[in-house]
Amino acid sequence: MARRSHNAIIMKTFITRLFKGVVMGAANVIPGVSGGTIALITNIYEELIDSLKSFNLNALKLILKGEFKTLYNQLNLNFLIPIMLGIVLSILSLAKLFDYLLVEYPAHTWAYFFGLVLASVYYVGLKVKHWDWKIIAILIIGALVALTVSFVSPSPTENTSYFYIFICGLIGICGMILPGLSGSYILMLMGNYHLLMVKSINSISKITQALLNGNLSTFLSSSEFDLLIYFLIFLIGSVVGLIVFSNIISWIFNKYHDATLALLAGFVFGSLSIIWPWKKEICSSEIIDRNGEPLLVGYERYFPDLWGVNELFVVVMMLIGVLSIIFVEYLAKQE
Numbered sequence: 001m002a003r004r005s006h007n008a009i010i011m012k013t014f015i016t017r018l019f020k021g022v023v024m025g026a027a028n029v030i031p032g033v034s035g036g037t038i039a040l041i042t043n044i045y046e047e048l049i050d051s052l053k054s055f056n057l058n059a060l061k062l063i064l065k066g067e068f069k070t071l072y073n074q075l076n077l078n079f080l081i082p083i084m085l086g087i088v089l090s091i092l093s094l095a096k097l098f099d100y101l102l103v104e105y106p107a108h109t110w111a112y113f114f115g116l117v118l119a120s121v122y123y124v125g126l127k128v129k130h131w132d133w134k135i136i137a138i139l140i141i142g143a144l145v146a147l148t149v150s151f152v153s154p155s156p157t158e159n160t161s162y163f164y165i166f167i168c169g170l171i172g173i174c175g176m177i178l179p180g181l182s183g184s185y186i187l188m189l190m191g192n193y194h195l196l197m198v199k200s201i202n203s204i205s206k207i208t209q210a211l212l213n214g215n216l217s218t219f220l221s222s223s224e225f226d227l228l229i230y231f232l233i234f235l236i237g238s239v240v241g242l243i244v245f246s247n248i249i250s251w252i253f254n255k256y257h258d259a260t261l262a263l264l265a266g267f268v269f270g271s272l273s274i275i276w277p278w279k280k281e282i283c284s285s286e287i288i289d290r291n292g293e294p295l296l297v298g299y300e301r302y303f304p305d306l307w308g309v310n311e312l313f314v315v316v317m318m319l320i321g322v323l324s325i326i327f328v329e330y331l332a333k334q335e
Contacts, residue, residue, distance in 0.1 A: 121265055195230065203228045
C-alpha cells in the first residue's frame with residue numbers, strides 16, 4: 001500500500017511538472033509572453049535555473065566516466081525531464097495553433113495572455129520578502145526597460161545568415177527564461193520570429209511525414225530542409241545561451257534575491273504594453289515578406305470607442321487569463 005501511494009505521488013508530481021512545462025512552452029510561442037514568468041509564479045524558477053547551470057564541465061566528465069546515476073542527480077533530471085518534455089510538446093503542437101489564432105482572433109488571443117501576465121505581476125511581487133524604496137525603484141526601472149523594448153520597431157527584414165540565427169538562439173533563449181522579457185518578442189524585433197518560431201518548427205513535422213512516406217530525398221532537396229537547418233542552428237544557440245545565462249541569473253539571484261525579483265516583476269509589468277489586445281498592425285508598403293505581403297513593422301495601440309459583444313468577449317478572455325494564473329498558482333501550492 002505504501003509503495004503504491006509513493007508511486008502515485010511520483011506520478012502526480014511528474015504530471016504537474018509536465019503541465020507546467022506545457023504552459024511555459026505555450027507562453028514562449030507567443031510574442032510578448034515569457035515562459036520564465038510562468039516558471040516564476042509556479043515556484044520552479046530558481047530550481048529550474050539551478051538545474052540548468054549544472055550542465056557544466058563536471059557533467060561532461062561524468063558522461064565520459066559513465067557515471068550516469070551521479071549525472072542524473074547532478075542535473076536534477078527528475079525535475080528537468082518533465083519540464084523540458086512539456087515545453088517541447090507544447091511548442092511543437094501549439095506553433096500552428098497560435099499561428100492560426102493570431103491571424104483569425106488576434107484581440108482575443110492577446111487578451112488571454114494580457115490577463116495571464118497581469119495576474120503574474122501580483123504573484124511575482126508576493127515573492128519579494130522585504131519592500132523598501134530601493135526595491136520599489138528597481139521595480140520601476142524594470143518596468144521602464146520592458147516598456148521601452150515594447151515600443152522598439154521590429155527589424156524589417158528576415159535574416160537567414162547562419163551566424164545571425166545562432167545569435168537569435170543565444171539572445172532569444174535569454175528572454176524565454178527571463179520573466180517579463182519575451183524571447184519570442186525579441187525574435188520579432190530581430191526580424192526572425194516567423195522564420196524560427198513558426199516555419200522552422202513546422203519543418204519538423206514535414207520531415208517526419210517525409211520519413212513515414214519514404215520521401216526523404218524529396219524533402220532534402222526542398223526549401224523545407226533549409227528551414228530544418230535553421231531550426232538546428234537556432235537550437236544550438238539556445239542551448240549555449242541557456243547554459244551561460246542560467247549561471248549568471250543563479251549568481252544574481254543568490255546575491256540579490258529581493259532586488260532581482262523586483263526587477264523581474266518590473267519586466268513583467270512593463271511587458272503588458274506588448275500584448276495589449278486592442279492594436280492595429282503597422283505594415284510597410286515598401287517592404288514585403290516571403291509570402292509577398294506587406295511586412296509588419298509595429299503596432300498602433302488604442303482603446304475601443306464603441307463596445308459590443310466582441311469587445312466584451314475580449315474582456316472575458318482577459319479574465320480567463322487571470323483565472324488561469326490563479327489555477328497554476330494553486331497547482332504550485334499543491335506540489
